[in-house]
Amino acid sequence: MQNQKKKMSIPNSETNNGVPYTHLPESDNDSGNTPARCRKTNRSTFIILTGLVAFLLFFVAVKYGNNDGTDDIIPGPVPPHETVCNMIGSNLMPLTTMRTVARGVEEGVSAKSHGHFLGVRPFPWTQKMLAWQRTSFHFQPKKNWMNDPNGPLYYKGWYHLFYQYNPEAAVWGNIVWGHAVSRDLIHWQHLPVAMVADQWYDINGVWTGSATFLPNGDLIMLYTGSTNESIQVQNLAYPADPSDPLLRKWIKYEGNPVLIPPPGIGLKDFRDPTTAWTTPEGKWRITIGSKINKTGISLVYDTIDFKKFELLKGMLHGVPGTGMWECVDFYPVSKIAENGLDTSENGPAVKHVLKSSLDDDRNDYYALGTYNAGAGKWVPDNPIIDVGIGLRYDYGNFYASKSFYDQEKKRRVLWAWIKETDSEAADICRGWASLQPIPRTIQYDKKTGSNLITWPVAEVDNLRSNNNEFNKVVVKPGSIVPLEVGSATQLDIMAEFEVDQNMLKKVDGSNATYDCIKSGGSGERGALGPFGLLVLTDNSLSEQTPIYFYIAKDLTGNFNTFFCNDLTRSSEASDVRKLIYGSTVPVLQGEKLSLRTLVDHSIVESFAQNGRTAITSRVYPTKAIYENAKIYLFNNATDISVTATIKIWQMNSANIKSN
């Protein structure tokens, strides 16, 4: 059955190399403007008619919904999404391949933080397009804004996720703690808000915090509050009813705040306490991120009762030039065992991970190192790749992460905030913003000894159905191969790529340096790459999201492998940021190149070499949606064929429930 499937699915792979793929690097100022303009003229009557009808509808809506004067131009609360959507609900933009002059691209914010605005269709969003963006098996609130995950934990048979939540709008503000529970980290049930801003010490926001289990099984939560004077303080909370497995009610300690910014620390530079671990003297210890000038630091406190704290001299660690450290995480990983470790574990077979979320560039950086419990200090294994200047959990869109030890499954699990990269106008219209990734297990990479491995929790595999396998598909240089799997908006994809070793040896090395982000993306052809997958791609390839490897060979014959995700052609919409993400990925002798990608509507999570390098991206296509979202293999290398073996599963929805 699978052989038959293979033949049906890959009509061109052996006969004529598939569709030529060389048009990928098409430049923006090519001659494509001329035919496009003709088409526009031909359509102008249609546009005007559509426009008139749309305007009439709009006019009626505005006329009877609002004053016509300028009185209504007064800044107030964020408008309910119905208001904005009434204005744009009439899809004014006809579908077209017209390419407008990309005015404003150069003047856009720096490419590093922002990327390019190469879209051709100004605000093309219909309700149908926006509805498609909602995920089916990722965690997100019913509506409105979410950011950091808070206090993840496992309690009496339930996984709990708290999160920064704005109950009132799809943009940041009015932050409270949203709350959801799950039996398996995948199927979630929304619960009422767990904590609101109702005390002087958190009236300006119930911000990020972490949970700690005491030896007797009691649970405490430390979180940051923004006081009535917007000063950042740490507060203590605990479950009102420990016998309630759903932990619905929380009590704030009457002596809050338990920690205020110490002398020398900015009043607004003191947030996000970690889970506590034990010291050799039997006390509890936490760390809190801060900064001194531009040096990101992590302060250390010891406590016995979580009410009175003692600031240790110096700091756990600091790195000059990294700015404010948010959401610091600190935990042990085993150098020998497969399982995760509880936060208090230590010993000769343990390394300690220090992670910081850099306010300056909004990425999560970690480093492996050694923790000296006596001194309360941590030193990196390799100062060249210290926290904030070296490795990242994820080279895409992934911030404010937090891990917890899952005592039930003996593993360390990672959550994060995956933000939007479209316009806020679109977010408001859609009515929600931000996602959580599929929770990932964290392990030390015993093979390389120099990095972590992050991988979607095993429970997500239970959503798999309808397996399609494609065995040993040869993808020749400059070709593209469609993979027929039906709808391609909810997928789990495992792919392996074999490259002819003789060709690798034969190809001349080059002194050119490669970098996913600074490169020309999937359209820039090299001898040995790029090759990989195109997800969320329509039949005409006008929207495509390539995920790929690029092998660089230097003059001495050494190979360096890159793993990248190119969003520059992921959408024709003009109000979407289109970056290229990626980094190097360690590939050891004898290993095949492998990738796993989870596609769930507007989120794409990709993992290379079983999780050594990860890239998460948000994708907002206008055409490659619903049944028009397809998946392809591509090879844009000039000198090598690749042989791909792929398994693709359709993913069921996780049906998040509301309470």
Added chain:
Amino acid sequence: MRNLFPILMLLTNLSLNIDNNNNNNIIRATCRETPYYSLCLSVLESDPRSYKAEGSDDITTLGLIMVDAVKSKSIEIMKKLKELEKSNPEWRVPLNQCYMVYNTVLRADVTVAVEALKRGVPKFAEDGMDDVVVEAQTCEFSFNYYNKSDFPISNMSKDIVELSKVAKSIIRMLL
């Protein structure tokens, strides 16, 4: 511990006040870090709050003033859009889209930036100012899409983009 709190705050404020006795220098120094020095200077110097800005909140206040300038400009643009709707009915389609995106600038980007600055989480303010550029581009693109003639708010749109970039630069100093 609660008694210590105000004392600590006072001490921190006092220590920071010492280096900040010449506000004009702070305005100039701040503006030098932005991409449009003279625009920055003219906005900040025309606002009395710049001179009252003191202590640790100096830069925050300057950021708030600049976000206010973005707000005023967005209101100005929305008024102009309403006028154009009457004078140039043939532009109604792009005008509607422009109104929608500037409504987002005013009610989402500016509102979020002000709240985030006041509460000391500048990254959300920065996101808001980044979005102003995106929204302004939607309006420009939308107009170019339908019309060949010069769009009468293009200059204002350039202004608001520049103001938002100045605001972003100031906000980044607070990260």
